[in-house]
Structure formats: C-alpha cells, structure tokens
C-alpha cells in the first residue's frame with residue numbers, strides 16, 4: 001500500500017475523517033467543557049488544578065476558592081499557603097498553589113490584571129503549558145485549538161485521526177486532518193469518547209458509533225499499513 005504524506009501515515013482519508021467527526025458528534029451531542037467557570041481567570045485556575053485530578057473534583061473545590069479569591073488581583077496578594085487548604089484534595093496541591101499565585105502575580109504585573117489572550121503570554125505563566133494554554137484559548141476566548149490530553153492522544157491515535165508518538169505530533173496532525181472550525185468541539189468529542197466509550201484498558205467497540213471506521217477496530221482488514229495504537 002502506498003504511504004500518504006508523512007503527517008498522515010496510518011491515518012484515515014479526509015472522507016472517512018468527516019464521517020468519524022459526524023459519528024462522534026452523534027454519540028456525544030452533550031460534549032462540552034466539564035470544568036465549571038464563568039470567566040477566563042476561573043478557567044485558567046481550574047485547568048491548572050485539573051492536572052492529575054478529575055474535573056469533578058476540581059469543580060468541588062473551585063466555588064470556595066473563587067469566592068475567597070474572585071480575580072487575579074486578590075489571588076496575587078495571597079501566599080501559596082493561604083490557598084493550599086482550598087485545593088489540597090486536588091493532588092500536588094503545594095506546587096499547584098505556588099503556580100496559581102505566581103501566575104496571578106504575573107497577570108497583575110504584566111497583563112493589566114487580565115488573563116492574556118495569546119499563546120505566548122499564557123505559556124509564560126507559572127504552571128501553564130501548551131495543553132492548558134489551548135484549553136484557555138479555545139474555551140475562554142474562542143480561539144480554535146486542540147488540547148491533547150491522555151484521552152485525546154489515545155483515542156485519536158486508535159481511530160486513525162492521528163498516527164503519532166507524542167502529544168505535540170498528535171496535536172499537529174489533528175490540526176492538519178480536522179477542519180479548523182471543528183478543532184475545539186472535536187477536542188471535547190474525543191475526551192467524551194475516551195471517558196465513556198474508548199477507555200484505555202477496555203474500549204467498548206460494540207457500543208461505538210464509529211467502529212466501522214476506526215483503524216484499531218478494523219486492524220485485520222488491511223485498511224492501513226501502519227496501525228498506531
């Protein structure tokens with residue numbers, strides 16, 4: 001079988017990608033951000049807290065945290081020890097508390113007390129990497145982006161939306177293979193699919209609306225010369 005361009009080796013052709021996206025939309029019509037937030041500041045803090053922690057747990061602690069520290073200015077005046085009691089159930093609470101306070105101090109001193117709307121400035125904040133920046137850009141500011149977490153990485157490489165060894169390459173391939181106006185919602189579809197259907201250990205292929213298209217499920221059919229996961 002002739003290989004496609006490097007960035008799409010082992011991935012589905014565009015017409016099947018379109019059908020996969022339709023199937024994911026049908027299976028997860030309720031796909032949306034699961035972190036509770038009302039503004040970019042709250043989303044940024046919630047996303048920092050969500051590392052190695054469930055969204056559900058983060059949503060339990062943020063109401064009290066945001067009530068005590070409603071904006072970057074109030075958070076910037078706190079010491080990390082002040083906020084540790086609010087977030088201790090989220091794991092890695094000492095480093096998260098430090099990052100949150102440091103990030104807010106930078107937001108106050110360098111960005112006019114507003115969460116910056118561009119990637120470079122976001123990624124310069126403590127505790128903010130590319131994935132967190134993508135979540136904030138996409139969900140708080142409406143900037144098309146695909147945040148690749150463990151679900152997005154696993155599911156997209158199983159389906160054949162990507163064929164990559166790491167999250168950076170997966171993000172690049174997803175951006176190449178998915179229309180830009182669907183980047184943000186596709187991110188949510190893939191997360192919901194990974195949580196509800198395509199789990200790491202036991203994917204429920206019998207309940208999956210895209211099982212006919214998925215390369216992982218059809219690995220014996222010879223649709224591809226290189227299966228990723």
Ligand code: SF4
Nearest residue numbers: 198205208211214217
């Ligand atoms: S067919 Fe199976 S492996 Fe493929 S996306 Fe669906 S649940 Fe995951």
